[in-house]
Each structure stands twice: as C-alpha cells, then as structure tokens.
Amino acid sequence: MEILLKFVNEDLLADSQEKVAPDTALFDEGRIDSLKILRLIAFLEVRSGKKIPDELIVMDRFRTIETIAKNFPER
C-alpha cells in the first residue's frame, strides 16, 4: 500500500497541493481526473504484471487507496 500511496501523491498528484491519505475518497471533488484514473489502472497492471479484468474496474474497488490495495494485492 505504501508504494501505491507514494505513486498517487508524488506522481498523480505531483502538481496538486492536496495529498491523500489511505482512507481518502479518491474521486470526490475531482481529485483524480479521467487521465489520472487511467494512469492509476496502468500502474496497477504493470505492478501486478497482468491485465486487470475489465469487470473488476468498478468504483467499489477503487474508492480509496486502502480499498485498491485490498482488491488488487501486489504479486
């Protein structure tokens, strides 16, 4: 989870003053825009070494860093 948190705060949100915590709702108030969502999915797929099945890419699995880490554990 630490690596994911670092990626979101230091890469995706590099230009933003606001940073997120593990339990911050990522998609509220436009924190993570469309391009960043796709970069986040790509990051998870590269880290795991496999494509995430499309049907698993739903809000309930991506709401916070914690839920992403729980649903998409690293290999």
Added chain:
Amino acid sequence: MLNSRAWTLPHSDFPISDDGLLSPGAAETTLIHALESRFREMALAAGSEERQFPTVIAEEILDLSEYFQSFPQFASAVNSPNKRGRYFLSPAVCYHCYQLLMNSALAGDTLLTCQGRCFRAESANDSHLWEFTMREVVFLGDCGFVRAQCDAWKQRIARWAAQLGLTVNLTPAKDPFFLGETRGKKLLQQIKELKYELTAPGLLGTDVPVASFNLHERFFTSRFEVTLTGGEPAYSGCAAFGIERWCMALIAQHGVNEALRRVEESDDLR
C-alpha cells in the same frame, strides 16, 4: 421488403419489421401515448421547461458531440431540401438541447425536457428498434445539482416502476456511452459510474434497458461552451426513457390491457 413483419409480441398487436420498424395496433398505441404522457407529467412536475426539436439534426452538431467517433455505424443520413449542409436522423433528443444552449451562460440550475423520434441503426433483435420514441430530461448546472437530479430521477422512476408492478433492475451500464468504445473510455465510464441503466426482463429472457441515467460531466458543455455564471463550464446529465421498450416490458409482464390500466391509474409521479 421494408414492412415485412419479422415478429410480434405474443398476445398483442406489436409487429416489428426486420429493419426494426414498429407499427403497433390501437391498444398498443394508446399504451405508448399513456406512457409518454406520464413521463412528460413527471418531467414538468420536477420543474422542467419543455422544448420541441426537429427529428433531424445537423451533421456539425453530432460532430461536435463526437458522435461519429463513438458510434459511426448508428447514424442515418438524410437529404435536406436545399442540399446545403448535411443532416442525420436524431440518435437522441438531448443533442438538440446542447445546440439550443450553445455559447451561453446558464442563468441558474436548468432542467429541460423534450421528446422525439430517435433513430439508431443497430442490428434489430428483440428490443432494438431503428426508430423509437425517447423522452429525456436534461439537467445542467453545477456538479452537485446534476448529481442530485440524476439520483432523484433514478429513485422516482424505480418507485414508479414498482407501482406499475414492473420488475426492474438498476445497474451501472457496461455498454459504451458517449465517451466511445476504446478500453480506456469504457473503463472511465464504468469506474466513474457515469451511466446507470434500468432494465426489465426482455422478450427473449434477457434484460433490456428501458431507461438510462447519465452523467456527462463537462463533456458536452465544454464542447458547446455552456457555462455557469462564473464562466466555468457547467456540468450536465440526463435521464432518458425509451417509450416503446417500456411498452414492450409492460405488455410482456401484464398484457396490454392490464398494462394500460396500471399506467392510467398510477399516481405516484413525485
């Protein structure tokens, strides 16, 4: 032959040609009008301003909406009388609303409703008509207003379907939406839950969508330059109802006469 009867609903006069064209019987026509009337009442009760638009739409409006990029195979072209400009049969009525509001600042939260004949040249099956009637409510304003309207319409229609005794499911849509068909765009629609569909059991045992509840974010308003009073692009969304599909679902579940009675007696339109 264009009007050959490919099939019809059991125990009803609801013939659909193999090109997806419908010529319903008298009772079924009454049911279609009764349904449309109820959706209109709901839209007006919610405070919508009603508009009427042409059945055809200019190519540049669909182009601005990136319709041809997303669904190039669905558009049906028509000739205009003066041969200037190119037109298509409207695939949805909400595009006209964005044309109406193009290059304007909203005075405040805005609700528009309209109904029209829509055309999508999808392959005909148990529910896809080439030509169908769509009632839409389009909401424009800030993000909070648009989301609240979308949620309110989901609840209102689910409540009404329950009153009609229509078995329905409300689920995030998986088919491509305005963003298009690439994987990235489909995943964005899915994860952001931009489109919900209300489905009812179809004629061949699979669920078919009868309504959709859509968040467009700033996709259309940025292209059509529709802004809030401060100058930033407005948010928009819509609720859309396929009238013939409601008719088909109700006939399949209750038969045409009982369906008509239920629609006419329904009173929970809040």
